[in-house]
Amino acid sequence: MLGRTANGVFWMARYLERAENTARLLDAGFRMALTRDVLTAEAEWRSVIATVGQTAAFEAVHGAAYTGDKVWNFLLRDKANPGSVLAMIEGARTNARSVRTALTREVWEAVNESWMLLSEWLARPVKEAMLGQVLAAIRRQMTLVRGAMDGTMLRNEVHNFMRLGTFIERADNTARILDVKYYVLLPSVAWVGSSLDNVQWESVLRSVAGERAYRWLNAGSTDPRGIAQFLILDQRFPRSLNFCIDKIRSNLRGLAHEYGHETEAHELLRDLGTRFHQTTIEAVIEGGLHEFIVDFIALNQQVAQTIERDYRFYA
Amino acid sequence: MGRGAPVFDEMLTPEGGVRAAYADYRDWFDEQDPALLKRKDGEAENFFRRTGITFNVYGDDAGEERLIPFDMVPRIVTAREWRKLSRGIEQRVRALNAFLHDIYHRQEIVRSGRLPQRLIAENAAFLPQMVGFVPPGGVYTHIVGVDLVRTGPDEFMVLEDNARTPSGVSYMLENRETMMAMFPELFTRVKVAPVQDYPRRLARSLAACAPAAAGDRPTVAVLTPGIYNSAYFEHAFLADQMGAELVEGSDLRVVDGRVAMRTTRGYQPIDVLYRRVDDEYLDPLSFNPNSALGVPGIMDIYRAGGITIANAPGTGIADDKAIYSFMPEIVEFYTGEKPILQNVPTWRCSEKDSLAYVLDHLAELVVKEVHGSGGYGMLIGPTSSKKEIAAFAAKLRAKPENYIAQPTLALSTVPIFTKAGLAPRHVDLRPFVLVSPKGIDLTPGGLTRVALKKGSLVVNSSQGGGTKDTWVLED
Numbered sequence: 001m002l003g004r005t006a007n008g009v010f011w012m013a014r015y016l017e018r019a020e021n022t023a024r025l026l027d028a029g030f031r032m033a034l035t036r037d038v039l040t041a042e043a044e045w046r047s048v049i050a051t052v053g054q055t056a057a058f059e060a061v062h063g064a065a066y067t068g069d070k071v072w073n074f075l076l077r078d079k080a081n082p083g084s085v086l087a088m089i090e091g092a093r094t095n096a097r098s099v100r101t102a103l104t105r106e107v108w109e110a111v112n113e114s115w116m117l118l119s120e121w122l123a124r125p126v127k128e129a130m131l132g133q134v135l136a137a138i139r140r141q142m143t144l145v146r147g148a149m150d151g152t153m154l155r156n157e158v159h160n161f162m163r164l165g166t167f168i169e170r171a172d173n174t175a176r177i178l179d180v181k182y183y184v185l186l187p188s189v190a191w192v193g194s195s196l197d198n199v200q201w202e203s204v205l206r207s208v209a210g211e212r213a214y215r216w217l218n219a220g221s222t223d224p225r226g227i228a229q230f231l232i233l234d235q236r237f238p239r240s241l242n243f244c245i246d247k248i249r250s251n252l253r254g255l256a257h258e259y260g261h262e263t264e265a266h267e268l269l270r271d272l273g274t275r276f277h278q279t280t281i282e283a284v285i286e287g288g289l290h291e292f293i294v295d296f297i298a299l300n301q302q303v304a305q306t307i308e309r310d311y312r313f314y315a
Numbered sequence: 316m317g318r319g320a321p322v323f324d325e326m327l328t329p330e331g332g333v334r335a336a337y338a339d340y341r342d343w344f345d346e347q348d349p350a351l352l353k354r355k356d357g358e359a360e361n362f363f364r365r366t367g368i369t370f371n372v373y374g375d376d377a378g379e380e381r382l383i384p385f386d387m388v389p390r391i392v393t394a395r396e397w398r399k400l401s402r403g404i405e406q407r408v409r410a411l412n413a414f415l416h417d418i419y420h421r422q423e424i425v426r427s428g429r430l431p432q433r434l435i436a437e438n439a440a441f442l443p444q445m446v447g448f449v450p451p452g453g454v455y456t457h458i459v460g461v462d463l464v465r466t467g468p469d470e471f472m473v474l475e476d477n478a479r480t481p482s483g484v485s486y487m488l489e490n491r492e493t494m495m496a497m498f499p500e501l502f503t504r505v506k507v508a509p510v511q512d513y514p515r516r517l518a519r520s521l522a523a524c525a526p527a528a529a530g531d532r533p534t535v536a537v538l539t540p541g542i543y544n545s546a547y548f549e550h551a552f553l554a555d556q557m558g559a560e561l562v563e564g565s566d567l568r569v570v571d572g573r574v575a576m577r578t579t580r581g582y583q584p585i586d587v588l589y590r591r592v593d594d595e596y597l598d599p600l601s602f603n604p605n606s607a608l609g610v611p612g613i614m615d616i617y618r619a620g621g622i623t624i625a626n627a628p629g630t631g632i633a634d635d636k637a638i639y640s641f642m643p644e645i646v647e648f649y650t651g652e653k654p655i656l657q658n659v660p661t662w663r664c665s666e667k668d669s670l671a672y673v674l675d676h677l678a679e680l681v682v683k684e685v686h687g688s689g690g691y692g693m694l695i696g697p698t699s700s701k702k703e704i705a706a707f708a709a710k711l712r713a714k715p716e717n718y719i720a721q722p723t724l725a726l727s728t729v730p731i732f733t734k735a736g737l738a739p740r741h742v743d744l745r746p747f748v749l750v751s752p753k754g755i756d757l758t759p760g761g762l763t764r765v766a767l768k769k770g771s772l773v774v775n776s777s778q779g780g781g782t783k784d785t786w787v788l789e790d
Contacts, residue, residue, distance in 0.1 A: 003577045004566050097367070098542050100551040101561045105366070112367045157579065259580060311579040315565055 001102070003312035006161045008099035010313070012092045012111070013165030016142055019088035021173040023138040025051060026072050028207035030131060033068055035199070044203075045071040051180040057081055072131060077122040085138060086122045089115050104152040107145065114141035157258050160251040161311070167251070168304050171244035172297060177207055178231060179293045201227050208239040228289065229281035241296060242276050248303065249273055255311075263310035268303050323467050323727040324739050325390070336391040336788065339505045344388075349736070352387075355497050356732055359385050362496070368489050368548055384781035385490060386731040387497065390742060390763040394790045397508075397759060400471055400746070403656030404461050405755045406646060408748050411478055411633050413649035415455040418632060419445045429644045438638075439686070440631030442594065444601055448618055450627045451526040452752040457589075457625035458517070459748040460484075460762075464659070465727040472657045472724075473642070474743065478634040479626060480591050483762040483782075484747045485549035488513060488556075490784040491760070506789040508759035514556030516749055516756055521557075521587045521625055523751035528573065528621045529586035535559040536576060538567075538590040540608045545777075550591050559589070569612040574622045587623040588613075594628045636685045636719050637663060659724060665716040673720040674711065677704045680720045681772075682711065695772060697723050726772055729783065731765060741766045743774050744785065759787035 029048040033041035045066040049058045052075065061080045062070050077086045093115035100108055118141060126134050153159050181204050201222055205211040214222075214230050214237075234240045249269045256262045284292050308314065321329070326337040333341045363382050392400070417423050418441070424430045435441055460481025462474040491510050495502055518535060525533035539550035541563050554561035562585075566576050573584035590597065596606035601614040616622050632638065638645075640661040646654040662669040664682075673680060682694040694707040711718055728739035746761035763783040764774035774780040 001579050002560060002562065002566050003579050004563065006579045094542065097547075097551075100367075101555040108367065109365055113365050116364065161579075312577050312581070315568075315577060 001157050003314070005099045005102050005158070006311050007308070007313035008095045009102055009158055009162045010165035010307075012095035012099070013162045014169040015088040015092035015095065016111075016145055017166050017169040018083065018173065019085045019092070020139060020142040021170070022052060022075055022083070022085050022088070023135045023142075024209060025173075025177065025207045026075055026131075027135045028203045030068065030072070030135075031206060032199070032203045041068070042066045047180050048075070051176050052083055053176065054081055054083060069125070069128060073125050076126055076134065086119065089118050102158045104148070106148040106152045110141075110145040110148040114145060117141060155254075157255060160254045160258075163251045164248060164307060167244040167247040168300060170239060171241055171248070171300050174208055174231060174239050174241060174244070175293050175297050175300070177204060178228075179290065179297070182290050182293065204231070210237055210239060213237055225281060225285070228285070232284065232292075233276065233279070233281060245269070245272055245276055252307075263306065265303055265306040265310060268299070268306060272299060272303075322725045322739075322741075323465065323470075325465070325727050325729045325742075326737075326739075327730075336393045336396075340389065340391060340501070343501055343504055344737075352732065353734070356387055359387060359493055359497060362493060363489075366489075368485070383486065383776045384767060385493060386765055386767070386781050386783050387494070388730050388732050388737065389494065389784045389786045390729045390744070390765075391786045391788065392744075393788050394508075396469075396471075397787045399469075399655070400463070401757050403471070403654070404746060404748055404757055406650055406652065406655050407461065407473065407476065407642070408456065408459050408750060408755055410642075410646040410649045411459065411476060412453075412455050412750060414645050415478075415627070415630055415633055416449070416453065417649070419629065420447065424645065424648050427648070429648055430638075430641055434635075434637055434641075435632065438632055438635060440594070440629065440635055442629035442632075444614055444618070445627070445629040450524075451620065451623045452524040454524050454625075454750050454752065455627040455630050456633070457521060457524060457627075457750055459750065460745045461748065463656070463744045463746070464724055465742075465744070466725055467727075470657075471744075472659050474659055475636075476634045476639065476642070477745070478630045479593070481745070481747065482546045482549055482591075483745055483764075484513060485552040486782050487747065487758075487760055487762045487785065488552075490762075490782055494784045505786070508787040508789050510758050510760040513747065513758045514553060516758065517553065517589075518557040518559065520749040520751040520753075520756060521589055521623075523753050524623050524625065525586045526620050526623050528584075533586035534584065535587045535589065536562045536585045538562055538564070538588050538592055540564075540592050540596070544591075546591065553589075560585075564592070564606075564608045564610060567610040567613075569610065569616055572616065572619070572621055574610055574613050574616050585622060587625060589625045594631060597624070597628060636661075636683055637665070637716075640719060659721045662720040664711060664718040664720060669720075670711075670715045673718075674708060677708060677711075679723060681723050682707065682718050682720045685717050685719060695723065698772075723772070729763070729765065731767065731781075731783075738769070740769070741772050741774065742783070760785045 025048055029044055032044045036044065045068060048071060049055055049066070057080055058074055061074065061078065074081050075084060077084055081087065093111055096103060096108055096111040118138060121134055121137055149162065181200065201224055202211060205214050205227065208231065210230065214227065217230065218226055230237060231240050233242050235242050235246065237243055252266050252269055256266060326334060326341065328334060360382065363385060368382070414424065418435060422435065425432050425435060456478045458481060460477040460483065462477065463471050464474050465471050487510055521535050522533045535557065537550055537554040537559055539547060539561060541547065551561055560576060562576050567574055568582070570582045574588065575582035575584045592608050595603045596608040598609050598611065598614045599606045600611050613622065617624055639658070640663050642658050643654050662673050664670045664673055673682065677694065678696045680696045684692045694704070696704065726741040726743065729742045730737035731740045742763050742765045744761050744763050747758055749756040763785045764776065764780050765783055766772055766774045767779060767781045
């Protein structure tokens with residue numbers, strides 16, 4: 001397998017994942033803004049932009065005017081935003097096109113079709129009345145691509161690199177949501193049993209599609225500490241940090257098995273895995289939730305860079 | 316269209332009868348509900364867009380991808396017609412390879428006085444790097460696309476020999492897939508020779524040309540200029556179908572005397588490189604020093620027997636339009652036989668008498684650049700204005716050796732499907748030929764290009780042409 005091909009499937013998967021997560025984030029923000037007064041809504045939109053790390057780019061275009069339609073159009077389709085959903089879909093499709101020989105026909109067609117459909121939906125500014133439909137279409141197309149991958153791809157190195165891209169991106173996205181919300185939620189985390197701003201926590205759960213799963217596990221009580229535990233340490237929830245780490249590990253193991261040797265990334269993951277397995281949510285909060293997350297984001301990025309280097313993504 | 320020359324329609328006789336080749340198809344067609352056919356026609360376009368069978372047009376917005384229009388009425392050739400064509404094509408391809416070997420060695424054909432020395436010496440497609448070198452297996456043109464036009468029941472003529480890197484074979488395959496998906500019942504009624512094993516034949520043919528340095532299972536790779544190349548879809552398609560790697564220049568480098576690709580495990584040698592990059596860009600150390608599409612040093616490895624390049628560098632000399640006009644002599648010189656397939660009569664404007672004739676008859680002739688391709692930079696006399704003809708005459712006088720002229724042929728027509736029903740349009744045909752030390756292999760079928768505009772003779776996809784599925788009937 002060519003290094004460039006590994007690079008292509010890895011980034012295709014990352015872009016697809018980010019497009020989907022951005023749609024989820026917007027959906028949660030939109031829901032939140034609808035139920036709030038203007039000032040709180042503005043703060044909510046501000047945190048959405050902060051979560052994707054585009055505050056400077058947004059303010060360069062719109063100043064401090066954090067209104068809903070500006071924010072969602074910026075995140076969905078603005079040319080000034082290199083991380084817009086439209087840019088992600090285009091990036092994913094360009095990568096897919098350059099590694100077509102590594103993909104099944106069904107995966108390629110699902111990506112190509114998503115690009116055709118969504119670039120049409122996002123050709124013009126999205127009105128409020130259409131937002132729900134557009135976000136649903138993004139999620140639906142990404143689900144389609146995932147289904148094609150799951151149902152047709154050979155479980156070999158190509159699949160490993162693709163899954164690595166997916167879970168590295170997903171872990172990063174979940175961590176960023178936690179990091180931004182952390183400030184808002186800080187007091188409630190410290191006060192066990194507090195019912196302070198449960199709506200904020202609900203919103204966090206919603207942005208990772210975890211509200212239903214959380215309720216199953218916790219029978220209706222929205223305990224901030226429980227939610228932090230759920231998003232960071234739970235091993236069953238597919239968007240928790242721990243779950244992503246586990247998947248990154250198993251896909252790296254797949255590569256080691258196929259290639260007959262490990263790389264530095266394997267070592268990094270072993271350390272990370274041990275750290276997650278040995279800790280508790282109490283210890284994390286005591287040591288500083290913010291520090292823990294910032295640390296994690298940096299480590300996750302290091303894993304990605306190590307993979308890119310050790311598997312010769314670039315000449 | 317040549318004035319007064321009757322146009323041969325491949326489906327209908329002048330009296331309106333259906334020719335034998337189309338009899339079964341036409342029976343089927345007449346049974347179909349026209350509304351349903353119209354709907355199917357729309358489906359075909361969606362199918363091509365979704366699967367991404369597109370090409371990029373040079374000069375358009377960067378990255379814009381277009382579809383080559385597909386027409387759902389097949390172009391049909393009988394088994395008998397095909398047998399004659401195959402013999403003619405094989406003969407021609409044998410002659411081309413013998414010619415190339417000769418040109419890069421003793422140049423007997425020049426010594427014998429049948430080909431002017433200057434056509435070789437002054438030709439940019441002639442590569443001194445190839446002189447005295449025999450490619451692995453002695454094969455120069457591994458893949459040839461022979462462009463044929465038809466003017467009558469038994470009259471097929473060769474319009475062009477594409478001996479460099481002929482494209483379009485993916486359309487031959489996808490058009491058949493599309494037809495089978497749209498009208499499966501048609502294929503149970505009409506026995507059509509299959510084309511679907513072309514990629515397997517290509518892989519086998521390329522592997523049979525592996526260099527001495529290769530092991531038992533040669534590694535084949537397809538070299539593409541990248542996703543913005545007009546034929547990128549085809550490069551990816553062929554690599555995929557052959558199970559070969561699709562590589563770009565940046566993936567390759569010379570390692571330990573071999574050309575190797577950067578894999579996730581390190582550099583691995585390539586034995587056969589099916590390159591879809593022009594000679595000029597193949598090796599910045601030997602040719603264009605600014606090329607980033609090729610591999611620095613690949614020509615040295617090639618000459619040392621470390622890799623097979625398909626087609627061989629320097630084969631362009633054989634499909635040059637000036638050389639083309641000598642093809643009847645070339646075929647006879649190397650095969651000792653009369654050519655089975657005729658050339659289109661050609662005036663070489665480099666010759667004084669010919670130039671005078673061409674200038675006098677511009678309004679009826681087609682004038683082409685000797686090194687041109689893709690239908691660019693040519694004059695079609697009968698459809699050009701007086702002003703255009705005068706402007707072209709000036710260009711022609713300034714550099715006569717750059718041009719050849721041919722009569723405007725009455726290209727045969729095949730019907731296309733239009734909203735108003737079937738309507739005849741002009742077509743050409745490009746069959747694909749594979750050459751290896753084991754022999755010459757011709758897939759029964761090819762790419763039929765069709766001028767979609769009424770009366771138009773330009774079939775090039777870059778200028779509004781479309782394609783059709785091409786059927787060779789089985790006996």
